[in-house]
Amino acid sequence: MTYCSQFRQKILNDIANGETWRAVAKRYKISKFTVYSWIKNPHPKGFTERKPSKIDDEALLKDIEQYPDDYQWERARRFNCSQSAICYALKRLKI
Known part of the structure; x- marks a missing residue:
């Protein structure tokens, strides 16, 4: 599940204002690991280009x-x- 960037920024601002990341995770009912990973990398990764078939x-x-x-x-x-690979193709x- 992807969270919007405003929600992510709101959580990061709460942490910057002195709250612990565990308390913020509990208050917003999201995973502690999610909050911790946002602290490590505050910007969303986006989508990667798929390798051509x-x-x-x-x-x-x-x-x-x-x-x-x-067969x-x-x-x-x-x-x-x-x-x-043939099956996926x-x-x-849609054959």
């Missing part, structure tokens, strides 16, 4: 057209990846 969607669709009855492990051998393509 090893399997090209168009190539996978062509492979499905050419070999419609193949996922056979496709994985042709694409030089794991069977689970098929889910991504």
Whole structure:
């Protein structure tokens, strides 16, 4: 669960004004670990860019057209990846 930056800043201000991080966590009913991690890193991390897929969607669709009855492990051998990667790619393509 992500907290808004205003809420995070309010908690950090309470700690800066002399309250203990344990007391602040108890008052706002959030985890002590969350408050402690905000003290260590007051700015949210944001989102990281996802690594591009090893399997090209168009190539996978062509492979499905050419070999419609193949097992996922056979496709994985042709694409030089794991069977689970083929499974995730098929889910991504909603096949």
